[in-house]
Amino acid sequence: MIEAVGLSKRYGEKLAVDGISFTVRPGAVTGFLGPNxxxxxxxxxxxxxxxxxxxxxxxxxxxxxxxHAAPLHEVGILLDAKAVHPNRSARDHLRCVAATHGISPKRVDAVIETTGLGPVAGKRAGQFSLGMGQRLGIATALLGDPETLILDEPVNGLDPEGVIWVRTLARQLGAQGRTVFISSHLMSEMSQTADHLIVLGRGRVLADKPMSQFIAESSGTVTRVRSPQASELAQALAGPQTSITVLEPGLLRVTGVDSAQIGDLAAAHGWALHENTPLQKSLEDAFLALTEGAVEYRSASMSEAGRQS
Amino acid sequence: MTSGTAATRNHLTFTRIAASEWIKVATLKSTWFLLGCYLAFILFAGVGAAVLTVVGAEGQTIPGEEAADSVIELLSMMVTSLTPLVFMAFAALAVTNEYRSGQIRVTFTAAPRRTQVVLGKAAVAAVVTMVTVAVGYALGSVAALGVYAVLGTGFALSGPTSVSILGGILFAGAIAVMSAGLGWLTRSTAGAVMAGVLAFMLFPALAQQLMGLPGVGEVFYYVFLYWPTTLGSWLTSTQEALPPGGGVGMALMWVWAAAVTAGAIAVVCRRDA
Structure with missing residues (x-):
């Protein structure tokens, strides 16, 4: 279990982490999501x-x-796939780490096999692709057979088979009762891996809830409504659970009320509806909406890029 | 997935950290290349010293102790003046390579007690260096012995000469420990080696020049007197009666090493990895 209380980190003027508190529980995969x-x-x-x-x-x-008396048996961590001496072989790298806790060469061989590094275990780590580096990082994290596993962006650089492997591994470890804490900036990846979600933006916790709850709250329908009586309709729909955006004169984006209710309301008032289209909001949309104000590094839009070039 | 061969749950100990550091050093080809070059150079120096001694004698018989002294003196001069760069680079690289590659984060995650990591690296750097220098003295002496045997000259180690060898070994070990400490402090190979060159090579020469200055000259005299390189010269001298004496000099040398290591520990324990 990981318990953080009021955790802050300041680098000079920049407050990277701003008083966050959270708990990562055993027996589940907790996703740690946030923009770069x-x-x-x-x-x-x-x-x-x-x-x-x-x-x-x-x-x-x-x-x-x-x-902890035996830290490697408590936590296995992958932070940076390239954090290996480039002239040392993958096996020797693992031997160095294993030696700190007297972990046997058999265990080194076992994690090499588990992570599919066998054919390249004798190669210098500097020759590894990012994907192979990730596998070596995961092998390092697994060495101590730890109770808690922390993986920072583990699927970066992995091929589709590798991504599925990490996903399956994380779920298996969680099912074994271990604490699994995985970071990503990809909501789609997290939605397939994590049971619980902690969303971070500009160093603050924006959401901390079960994935199922996040999905339920995020996947509410959005309805696009076009009507000559759009303003009257907007007034009639207004309520604490409803959010209405005027996209253009006569065109509304309504959340919190489904299209059937909107149709019934319009019919009851005799208002014409030219469009009443339910739109499914994706998890990615929900994540982007949640972190909208907390994105540190934003890409220039195509139009801005065009102006600059 | 991980249950195939479960890891035995052993504790993190200083001995295991040192063992890990030894594996790090031993599994890099550059280590063996660097130390191999040193030994080859020393072998060559031993042969050269013996030949020069015999040539310098101009046909006169050289006592065995004198013959041994001249070889050991040259080998010791190598240790104290010419080859410290090798040990400095070796020890500094053991630390700075970790910062350059990012491996330091893996190291401090596996062994979060940083004092033990700093001491473990220092211990491995010192032992590897001292063993290498000891092997160097042996190789150089055997090479010289071979030359003397061919030329009909004896070779016998005297008491002071044996102490000189011990001094050279301890000096090199202390230099390695100090360089590892400089590596921790600077986190850069160039920075650590440059700091070592300034401290162990340029400063002593500068201090000697400044001894004549009125007022501050005496300060520089005493600083020079107890500077690591000066102590090293005394430790490796085959002549007796040089202050501050073998045992005290060796102790002072290691006080310097301990001081640099203590500084490194203080900084490394406070700094983010």
Whole structure:
């Protein structure tokens, strides 16, 4: 279990993580979602003591990570697939890490086999693709057969088979009762892997809820309504659960009320409806809407790019 | 998925951290290349010293102890003056390579007690360096012995010469520990080696020049007197009666090494990885 309380990290003027509190529970896969620069990696580094919090604290399985007698058996972490000496072979890299806890060469061989690194285990890590580097990072994380697994963007650079493998592995580890904490900036990936979701934006927790709840809340219908009496219809639909956006004169985007209710209301008032189209909101839309104001690095629009060129 | 061969649940200990550091050093070809070059150079130096000694004697018989002294003196001069760069680079690289590749994050995750990691690296750097230098003395002496045997000259180690060898070994170990410390402090190979060159090569020469200055000259005299390289020269001298004496000099040398390591620990434990 990972418990963070009031965790903050400041780098000079920049507040990377802003007093966040959350709990990552065992027996489930918890997704850590957020746009680039949201503070996900910084938070993960603080969990294992690589970075010291400016304020707050974080405990893993009841203690600060560094106070565990056998840290590798408590937490396995993948932070950066390229964080390996380029001239050392994958097997030797794993041997170095294993030696800190007297982990046997058999276990090294086992994680090499599990992660599919067998054919390249004797190769220098500097020759690895990003995908192979990710597999080596995951092998390193699995070495201690840890209770808690932290994987920062583990599917980066993996081919489709690798992505499915990571997804299956994470779910299996969660099912074994372990704590699995995976970060990603891809909502679609998280929706297929995680049972619980923590969404971070500009260093703050924007959402912390079960995936099923997030999906239920996010997948409400949006209806596009076109009517000559759009303003009257908008007034009649207005309510605490309803959100109405005027897209253009006579065209509304309505959430919180389904198309049947809108049709019934229009019929009751004798208003004409030229369009009453239900639109399914995707999880990606919900994530983007949630983090809209918390995106640190935003791409220039095509039109802006065109103007600049 | 992970249950095939479950990991035995052992604790993290200093001995295991040091073992991990040894595997890191031993599994890099560059380590063996660097130390191999050093030994080849020393072998060549041993042969050269023996030949020069015999040639310098101009046909006169050389006592065995004198013959051994001249070889050991040259080998010690190599250790203290010419080859510290090898040990400095070796020890600094053991640390700075980790920062360059990002491996330091893996290291500090596997072993979050950073003091033990700093000490583990220092211990491995010192032991590998001292063993290499010891092997170097042996190789150089055996090479010289071969030359002397061919030329009919004896070879016998005296008491002071044996102490000189021990001094050279300890000096090199201390230099390695200090360089590893500089590696932690600078996190850059170039920075660590440059700091080492400034501290161990340029500063002593500068201090010698500044000893004559009125007022501050005395300060530079004492700083120079107890500077690591000066201590190293005394430790490896085959002459007796040089201050501050073998045992004290060795101790002082390692006080320097401990001080740099303590500084490194203080910084590394406070700094984000």
């Amino acid at each position: 620069g949201a503070g996900k990696s910084t938070t993960m580094r603080m969990v294992v003591g690589l970075d010291a919090p400016t304020a707050g604290s974080v405990r893993v399985n009841g203690k600060a990570y560094r106070h």
